[in-house]
Amino acid sequence: MSRVLIRVVWLTLISGLSLQGCTPPKPVRLGTPIEGYSHTSAAINWFSVNGGGGPNISPYSGGGKQNCCASLPVKWHPGLTVVVEWEKDPDPYASANWPPLGTDGYRAAYKLHAAKYTRHRAVVPVARYERLGVVNVHFLPCNQVAVTAGLMMPGTPKYPYHFPQKMQEPATCPES
Template sequence: MLLALMATGCDARLPQDEMVGVGITGIDHLPDHLSIQDFWVNGYNAAQAGKGGSTVCCAMLPARWRPGLTVQVRWGITNWRDKTYSMHEATVPVEHYDEVGRLWVHFLKDGSVRVVSSNLAAWKQHADYPGPHDPIPQKEPWKMYPRSEGEPLFREVEDASKEADDGRSR
């Protein structure tokens, strides 16, 4: 019997990790003319990413972090200036946590995504917050670049974060 246990590996004797429902908050670090209007984590709709004050329920995380822990993030980028949008998807590692907390999804200027679980608020710039510490833009691009009445909906492009190549002035 001991040989059978050894052959199946140590993990076969460990109970499954307890899963915990956590709130999701998206932080939009993109330039002023871009925004994340919708995003999803493992299929859970998390609504709009913004300044960090809104939380949507819920994603599931293990009570204890484990190496290799990832989530599937899907998001849409709206380019209000160029009137375009694009959809993106990535498998993103969840950074190490000692205690499970709110799931903070950071959409960074370079196009990458960071996922942090923390009970500290990202927007308060707390020194112990494990995620990015750059200032969170306070923006409302839909007011800066309003859509005119009757104007067609935004067109889908490969990457709305790139400048339009249609010759419009910036």
Template sequence: MKIRHYLVVLGALLLAGCSQPAAKAETRSGGGGTIVAINHTKWAINHFSVDGQSGIDAIGPWQGGGGGCCYAVPAKWRPGMTVKVDWESGVGGSKGFPGFADREKFKKWKKDMQAQNEQHSAVVPLLDYTGQKTCGITVHFMPCDEVKVTTSCVSPGRPGYPINEPLQMPEPKVCPK
């Protein structure tokens, strides 16, 4: 039930974003919308951006979020088109949180948590959107620090949505390089 509710909310965000004005850039003249993400990993996404535009929200493990406005792609797709996604991943929980009463314990816990954060960057191909309406961009964070993106106006989980991996994907013991 949580996944269904999540997909409805994400779909509403995507549709709402489609009515937003396109980003004001000469090369970005396609349909505009929000920057949202779906996290298929056990790690939190502390923050992320697409081509330098912030996705706004932090995203917990196996969740979705974002909401940065506005993102638009060029009106015409060309082979080789890419976007740059930057993000920080970290621990997706507060295990061992000592509370705030003992400041030294809290500072040590916070330092230990931050030590597990990792910075990532990927140049990701844009799927062909020729003949389709575009609605911002949805970033899918996958295991092994892989990223997929789509400009589709179709809601995740619906027929015609181009990225169909399950939300809770297991992380392999060894990631391909």
């Protein structure tokens, strides 16, 4: 074999090996949309999952409105948790009896009302998923939270949780 041919083969081999390093690796984590559901009479003014913001939620409602994004592993693993933080308005319809909007009386009533908001933080296990999808956060009585992140949507048979849309707060909550 001639020296030129050997050099060409050698350079082709080296070039081919170096190009293999250019193939991007598959992602380990992805950003995925966040959706919320309030199963209580309280409004969720805001919430976040691992720092990514979710939409505000009216009492006994949710779904249909997504914000971006929570970073989660592409593959679920045992022990997977997320940090959920939220602000809750325990009396979201109080403004019906306030003075007119834009008045000093309204501002004073709002200030008194906002002082009753409560803030919460929980480290929550994520239900098992086969393929990463929308992060669904369920706000339950007693400041409990449940989280899913798969492709199944609430109300479907394979969805991991089947909470009623309206749940009542018990007279006393168990201590966490």
